[in-house]
Amino acid sequence: MNHKKKLVHYAPPGVNLGQELGWFASGIGASLLYSLGFLFRYSREYQLLFLWDGTAKVLNTSAVMPNFVQVLGGSLDTFLVLALSMAAVAIYHYSYHYQGSKSIYLMQRLPNRWELPRRCLTLPLMGVSACLCVALLLLLIYYAVYMAFTPRACLAPYQWQKIWSVILGVGI
Amino acid sequence: MIEIKNVSKYFGGKRALDAVSLALPQGQIVGLFGENGAGKTTLIKCILGYLRFSGEITLDGAPISRKNIARLSFATSEHSFFPNLDATAHKEFYEQHFPQFSEKRFRGLMEFFELPKHKALRHFSTGQKNQFEVILSLCQGADYILMDEPFAGNDVFNREDFYKVLLGILEPSETVLLSTHLLEEVENFIGRAILIRRGKIVGDVSMLELEDSGKCLMDYVKETYHYKADRVSKALSELTDEQ
DSSP: OHHHHHHGGGSOTTOOHHHHHHHHHHHHHHHHHHHTHHHHHHHHHHHTTEEEETTEEEEOTTOOOOOHHHHHTTTTHHHHHHHHHHHHHHHHHHHGGGSSSOHHHHHHTOSOTTHHHHHHHHHHHHHHHHHHHHHHHHHHHHHHHHHHHSOGGGOOSOHHHHHHHHHHTOOO | OEEEEEEEEEETTEEEEEEEEEEEOTTOEEEEEOOTTSSHHHHHHHHTTSSOOEEEEEETTEEOOTTTGGGEEEEETTOOSOTTSOHHHHHHHHHHHOTTOOHHHHHHHHHHTTOOSSSOGGGSOHHHHHHHHHHHHHHSOOSEEEEESTTTTOOHHHHHHHHHHHHHHOOTTOEEEEEOSOHHHHTTTOSEEEEEETTEEEEEEEHHHHHHHTOOHHHHHHHHTTOOTTHHHHHHHHHHHHO
């Protein structure tokens, strides 16, 4: 509640902040659920590393686990979509000053020239940061899961570098 | 003093202001009159910096910028408040941004007009919204209060009350530039009348001068606009003949 009170000063005056935060939280929640697809894919690929010898499960040492980035696929893409949607929130915050009145007149004649951009952009930028942070955190967690549970013998080298090659768009 | 020097404004190819030059010293109540589309609103918006223009507008010799913009306030029939906030939240917002904000005047005017303090402005009647818009402009602590048709939608008693209150509360250093169609209503309340037509200043007279010449404001406006008094009777007789 206290945080919400503080955030009010970074949003257009009178905007329904509770609703905006609710939508954002729902977006984060949905993205989080969608990202769990990684665990299903990983589990499936993990099972393929084993052969059945009668009733015993034996590791196929010639099998290679697909690269982490392949297993990850688009699991974190929804965070990117959510981050990009923050641009629409910024536009909404600006256009809010034309709804029901022309409060833009007041905002444009405030002695503090940064008040209008601050109130239009701060929350969307915080939203983008939150999306990127959660996505990064999940990336690290999923990477740790991948590295911890994948048998050494089946692990292709340079997994971390391969992540960076995808992020930076360069080949290794 | 606000000095407007040779200000012109075009919208596309259409000229909205044509080399307007004016001086608004402190302590005057000035009426700005003209037909719809004459350039009243455009002139006020140029003064406030909402529109780009050619020419020069200065406040005590300095261009109007964020440094001195707090010396100007604005009340518009379009309203510039936040519809989802109540009056108290507006007071707090103004206090935060305009250190000269007069809480005492705000309280007094809110009580006088019996406006609710804890009701979102979107639930106010049009008349109440206009009143609140004007209250904010009067309480900001500005030296120059620019009003653009602030009473559109208010009933006559309401407007009458406002003129009286305004005359009663204004400090000698405060200037009001009031753009309105309500010539006769504001005649006894303004000290100077400026007439604008097709983007040009066509008349600028003090009410004392008018009084001395034995004319009323309406006569002056009609004279300046070359109003043809017989045009209605002519039109009517022509229409009647046709029928």
